[in-house]
Amino acid sequence: MAAALELDRVSKTWGAMRAVDNVSLRIEAGERVALIGASGSGKSTLIRIASGLALADPTSGGVRSFGLGVQDKGKLSSEVRRARRQIGLVFQQFALVGRLTVMTNVLVGVLGRISRLRGTLGLFNDDEKRTALAALAEVGIAQHAGKKARELSGGQQQRVAIARALVQGAKLVLADEPIASLDPKSAKRVMDTLVTMSRDHGIALVVSLHQVDYATAYFDRVIAMNAGRVVFDGPASRITSAFLTELYGASAEELILPSQFAVPAAAVLETTSSEPVS
Ligand SMILES: Nc1ncnc2c1ncn2[C@@H]1O[C@H](COP(=O)(O)OP(=O)(O)OP(=O)(O)O)[C@@H](O)[C@H]1O
Numbered sequence: 228m229a230a231a232l233e234l235d236r237v238s239k240t241w242g243a244m245r246a247v248d249n250v251s252l253r254i255e256a257g258e259r260v261a262l263i264g265a266s267g268s269g270k271s272t273l274i275r276i277a278s279g280l281a282l283a284d285p286t287s288g289g290v291r292s293f294g295l296g297v298q299d300k301g302k303l304s305s306e307v308r309r310a311r312r313q314i315g316l317v318f319q320q321f322a323l324v325g326r327l328t329v330m331t332n333v334l335v336g337v338l339g340r341i342s343r344l345r346g347t348l349g350l351f352n353d354d355e356k357r358t359a360l361a362a363l364a365e366v367g368i369a370q371h372a373g374k375k376a377r378e379l380s381g382g383q384q385q386r387v388a389i390a391r392a393l394v395q396g397a398k399l400v401l402a403d404e405p406i407a408s409l410d411p412k413s414a415k416r417v418m419d420t421l422v423t424m425s426r427d428h429g430i431a432l433v434v435s436l437h438q439v440d441y442a443t444a445y446f447d448r449v450i451a452m453n454a455g456r457v458v459f460d461g462p463a464s465r466i467t468s469a470f471l472t473e474l475y476g477a478s479a480e481e482l483i484l485p486s487q488f489a490v491p492a493a494a495v496l497e498t499t500s501s502e503p504v505s
């Protein structure tokens with residue numbers, strides 16, 4: 228089966244800065260992976276390249292998702308639009324249109340499938356509206372469907388973004404620091420929602436995180452970056468404070484949460500039990 232995401236020798240350079248340095252990796256369908264690393268280690272750049280929002284250097288190989296090309300040797304592939312339709316994106320800053328309703332923001336997820344004109348005019352059919360409402364119910368905010376997006380809390384807005392990825396029919400969701408702007412309780416709720424979405428729909432999930440506690444609490448596989456390189460790719464169980472210090476030296480502190488912010492263990496979904504990847 229084609230990988231949810233495949234990066235082949237991907238690099239990205241700005242002047243003398245190598246933001247991503249010869250990264251190859253493969254993420255299977257339905258797999259859940261945390262991407263950790265200190266500030267500036269290249270997480271966002273990698274996610275932008277994986278989704279076709281940024282072009283890799285021409286010396287790079289290709290980026291593919293479910294057998295479709297996203298980019299190759301620094302150029303967008305002819306299949307990129309089809310590839311992108313299967314990739315849902317969630318960002319730190321919610322990326323919703325604040326003046327539009329929650330419902331409309333979620334319906335934007337179907338725009339990949341319907342004509343832009345119909346979308347611009349808000350001509351969504353009943354079926355599409357039902358799907359959007361079901362997705363909102365799934366992330367627990369159906370009761371807010373008619374509110375303007377900006378009236379929602381950060382955590383609720385993030386769950387709207389997740390509902391939008393569901394409506395889009397994404398098979399891979401890339402989330403770049405989705406909990407960085409949230410208080411611990413909302414952060415936990417958003418992580419629970421992402422993992423439940425991935426489990427229930429077999430959606431592959433890549434989440435970049437600053438805080439290692441969340442990575443080890445919610446994911447079986449962790450990829451750690453440092454200075455644009457993958458310095459660790461393996462089971463979350465190996466990520467201990469001592470190992471982080473070994474990987475990052477003094478900058479490991481940035482990745483280790485002070486205990487008062489630690490993930491409430493009892494409340495975490497039982498995600499650490501290993502289940503077969505579909
Ligand atoms: N558009 C750009 N122009 C020049 N340099 C850039 C650009 N975007 C990122 N960089 C540099 O590339 C490196 C990697 O940045 P990136 O944003 O990918 O890191 P990150 O791991 O996401 O960091 P953070 O945890 O702070 O979000 C950094 O040194 C950054 O300054």
Ligand SMILES: [Mg+2]
Nearest residue numbers: 270271272404
């Ligand atoms: Mg970033």
